[in-house]
Amino acid sequence: YLLLILVVWASIPLTYVFSFLFNNYLAAFMIFFCVYYFSAVVMQTLVFFIAGRGNRALADTLHFIFLTFPSYGLSIGLSDIFLNDIVREVCTVSEAARLACLELDMRPKRQLRFVDHVLEFPRPGVGPNLVYMAVEGFIFFILAMLLEAKFFYPQVKGYLGGYRNGDHEEVDEEAFAIDPLVLDEDSDVCNERKRVLTGQTTDNDVVIIKDLHKVYSSRLDGCTVRPAKAAVQGISLA
Secondary structure, eight states: OOHHHHHHHHHHHHHHHHTTOOHHHHHHHHHHHHHHHHHHHHHHHHHHHHHHOOHHHHHHHHHHTTSHHHHHHHHHHHHHHHHHHHHHHHHHHSHHHHHHHHHHHHHHSOOTTTOTTTTSSTTTTTTTHHHHHHHHHHHHHHHHHHHHHOOOOOOHHHHHHOOOBTOOOOOOGGGGOOTTTTSSOHHHHHHHHHHHHHHHOOOOOOOOOOEEEEEEEEEEEETEEEEEEEEEEEEOOO
């Protein structure tokens, strides 16, 4: 349970920070989900393959490098826990079985390593996995808070995700500008708009709406990107 709790602790702020690279939340989540978990499968397969070839030192080095990815820490941790239980059960049946396992462990491939408690640090213990996830969760949480607080320069904030959470998405204003020659506008509406825009309002005008625009930002609908749409274009009234 501790492994699952810490992978959630590390993954949630990591996902949030990663989402700043996109303007669309759904696209960010789907891309992150595919990269996040597919990469864990590839890394775990690579570690198993190298270990099976007898290069245990290289496999252990890659293992500690790949632990920087919480998804790998979860997948390899669950695998180590499962294999450790099986090997420990076989190797602790008798003293002869333990000695045989220790002798096999001295061979180059060292396929029968086991620990008495899964929280130990030597593999197949998952102690390093837990430490990595705890530290990563704290780092990504602080980074997410700094991004939200606009601690970084605006150029960096814009590079990491453009305009999000209260910022405005850049919209081509010319694409939604009112063309008086094309727009079939009622004369009363036209006169009211001119009165407001030219500052001819009075103190009796309690509410003044000046050049109001409402634009729905682009969004991902399945595999189709829906472009931005203007719902309200230049409403002015008092």
